[in-house]
Amino acid sequence: MIHSSSPVAIIIFLAFISVVLGISFYLGAKAKSSKGYFTAGGTIHWAVNGIAFAGDYLSAASFLGICGMIAFFGYDGFLYSIGYLAGWIVALFIIAEPLKRLGRYTFADALDNKFNSRSIKLTAAISTLVVSIFYLIPQMVGAGALVQPLLGFPHYVGVIIVGLVVITIVVTAGMVSTTWVQFIKGSLLVCLCFVITIMILNRGISTEPKKSDGTPVKIFKHDLSSAEVIPLPGDAQRELIPPSEGWVDKPYVRILDKTSGEVSVWRKEEGDKYFETQTMVAYKDGRKMANGKPHGKGEGQGDLSPVGYAYALPGGVKETGPLGPLSFIQTMQSSNVILWGSDKIMEQDGTATTVYYQRPSPGSDFMTPGSSPTFKKVRSKKLTDKLDFLSLMLALFCGTASLPHILIRYYTVKDQISARKSTVVGIAAIGFFYVLTLFLGLGAMTSGTMDVSDSNMAAPLLARSFNELLFSIISAVAFTTVLGTVSGLIMAASGAVAHDIMSNYLKIDMDDFQKVRSAKFASIAVGLLAIILGILFAKMNVNFLVGWAFNIAASSNLPALVMLLFWSKTTKEGISSAILVGMLSSLSWILLSAQAYKDVYGIDPAMAIVPFSQPAIVTIPLGFLVLIVVSLFTQKKPQTI
Amino acid sequence: MGSLDFKSEIPKEHEDELVVKYNSRIGAFLFVIYVAAYAGFMALSSFFPERMGGEILFGLNLSVSYGFFLIVLALVLAVIYMKLCKKTGNGGQQS
Secondary structure: OOOOOOHHHHHHHHHHHHHHHHHHHHHHOOOOOHHHHHHHHHOOOHHHHHHHHHHHHOOHHHHHHHHHHHHHHOOHHHHHHHHHHHHHHHHHHHHHHHHHHHOOOOHHHHHHOOOOOHHHHHHHHHHHHHHHHHHHHHHHHHHHHHHHHHHOOOHHHHHHHHHHHHHHHHHHOOHHHHHHHHHHHHHHHHHHHHHHHHHHHHHOOEOOOEOOOOOEOOOOOOOEOHHHHOOOOOOOOEEEEOOOHHHOOOOEEEEEEOOOOOEEEEEEEOOOEEEEEEEEEEOOOOOEEEOOEEEOOOOOOEOOOOEOEEEEOHHHOOEOOOOOHHHHHHHHHHOEEEEEEEEEEEOOOOOEEEEEEEEEEEHHHHOOOOOOOOOHHHHOOOHHHHHHHHHHHHHHHHHHHHOHHHHHHHHHOOOHHHHHHHHHHHHHHHHHHHHHHHHHHHHHHOOOOEOOOOHHHHHHHHHHOOOHHHHHHHHHHHHHHHHHHHHHHHHHHHHHHHHHHHHHHOOOOOOHHHHHHHHHHHHHHHHHHHHHHHHHOOOOOHHHHHHHHHHHHHHHHHHHHHHHHHOOOOOHHHHHHHHHHHHHHHHHHHHOOHHHHHHHHOOOHHHOOOOOOOOHHHHHHHHHHHHHHHHHHOOOOOOOO | OOOOOOOOOOOOOOOOHHHHHHHHHHHHHHHHHHHHHHHHHHHHHHHOHHHHHOEEEOOEEHHHHHHHHHHHHHHHHHHHHHHHOEOOOOOOOEO
C-alpha cells in the first residue's frame, strides 16, 4: 500500500528527533569517564532504570511485530507477549543480583570475574556482537516500516535515517543519555498504548467500520455463487481466463473485463463459494499492477485497499458500541472476522502475482494457539511438529536474561537492591504493556485500516483509524523507541569491542583519546552494518527476527551465566566452550531452517536441512552439556604438599 | 567524554554472605513456582490445544485467561520477592 504523509506528522516526527538528540548532546557532555560513558556512573535511580528497562525492551518487535501478528493471525502474536514477559522472571530471580555483584561494564566482566581468562573475554565479546547484530536487524526493519507512512519515504530511507541518528547519539553520548531517552519513550509508549486501548474499547467492534474521515471502509465481496462470478461463454463484457503456468491447480479464477482490460481474481472456497481478492502483480521490468490497475495514487492508477472488519458479530448486530475490556475479548471470541492470507504465483516470464485473499475466521479459532503459519504445527498430532512452538517459548523464557543490552543496564544502578527494585518496576511496566498488546492487536484487526502487504504497520495504522494526530504521535514515539533500543544495542556492541576485545583481550595499550576513538569507530561500524542488514531483511516480520536473536542469546549466554553462578566445578574452558558451541550451533541451525530458506534465500523451504526453525530446545541443553563435560575434563588437579 | 579509564576502580558493595544465600534461595523457590506455571501453559498449548478454546474465567477462554494469569503472576511473584528479600549490610533486615 502507498501511504501518504502529512505536514503534522513530519513536524511531530522532527520535534521528537530534536528532543532525543538534544537530550543526548546535553547529557552526553556530562559523561566524562569510562564509568560514566558505559554505565552512567552507576548513579541512575532504580525507578528510572526500571522504566528505562521498559524503554529498552519494548522495541520495534514488541510494538510493531506483536501487534501486527495479533492483527493478522490473532492469539498467536500474544504468545510472544507471554514469553517476553516470562523471561524477566529469569532475570529477576536468577541473574540480576549476581550479575550486579560480579560485573563492571559488560556481560563479559561478570563471566570473567572469577577466572581472568582471555578466552572468556573473547568468546563473550563475540557472542555480544552476534546477538546485538541479530537484535539490531528487526529494529532497523521496524524503523523503515514506520518512516514509510509517516514521511512518505521508501523503506530504505527510514533505515538509513534511524541508523545515522543512532550513530550520532552513541558517538556523542553514553549510557546516561541512552537511559533518559529510554525512560522518556518507555513512559510515553506505555501511556499512549493505554489511551489507544481505551479508544478501541470505546469504539467497539463493527462489521462496517469507518475511516477517521467518516467514509466507509470497502467491504470485499464474499460467499458469491459461481453464477455471480464466472461469465458465460460469449459474454460481451467479461471473459474467464483459462488457468495457465502457476495458476494451474490453484483455487483461483481470473476474470478479464474486456472494456477496461483489468483482471480480477476470485478465490474459490468450499461449497463452491467465491471470495473477492486483492492482487499485486510485479513484472520483470519493474512495473507493478495493483488490483488490475497500474500501481499508484494518481488518475487511472490503483492501490491495495485497507482491510480489517468483523464478518459476523454475536446476536447478528452490525456494531457492538462501547465495550469493557473483558466483554471486548468475549465478543472477539464469539465473532467471525475477515482475516487475510497471501499466495505468491510465479509465471515463466518472471511475473510474480501476490494474491491477498479473505479468510473468514471464527474467534474460536484465532483466539487459540496455532492459527498462524508460525505456530500452526502446534495443532498437529505429531510430536516433532510441536517442537518449533516449544523451542520458541523456551527461547523467549531464557533469552531475556541473556541479552547484552539488557544485562549492561544492571550496571547503571548503585547496588544489588536497586538492581532488584528496578527489575520489579520493569516487570510492572512491561507486563502492563503486554496485556495492552492483545487489545491493540485485536483493535487493529477490526480497524478497517490494515495494510494486507505489511503486518508491521498494524499498530500505527490502528492509530490512524482514530485520527491523523494520534497516528503521527504514536509513530514518532515508536520511532524514538527504535532509536533507544538501537542505541542500547550499539552501546553493548561498542563496549564489547573497545572494553572486552581491544583493551582486555588484545591488551592494546591506548591512551584515552585512542580508546575513545576506537569505541566511536566500533559504534559507527556496527551502525553501518545494521543499516545494510535492515535494508536486506525489509520484508520479514520483525517479531520473527527477534525470536532468532532470543534463540542465539539464550543458547550462547545462559548456560555460561547460570552454571557460573550455581555450579562450583565450572571452569574457564567450560564457559568459553559453552558460549562458542551455543552460539555457533544456534546460528547454524537458524541459517539452515525452513524459515531462512523461504525468507532469506528465497528457495523451497521443504529443502531445509533442520526439522524445525527455532533451535533453542536443542541448543540450550547442548550449551549446558558442553559446559559440564568440558569443565569435568579441565578440573585443576589438587596440589600435593 | 574526555577520558575512558578502563582501569578505574569501582567501590565494592558490602556483602553479607548469609543474606546473599537467603535471597538466592527465595529467588530460586519463586522461580520454580513460575517455571511450573509456564511449563503448564506450554504443555497445554502443545498437547491439548483444543482445550485452550474452552471458557474458563469471566467468559474468557483458557488461552487468554492463562496468558493474563502468567503476566500477573510474574508481577505478583516479583513483589513478593522484593518484600521477602533481606538487605545486605543492615543486619539482615528486610529491604
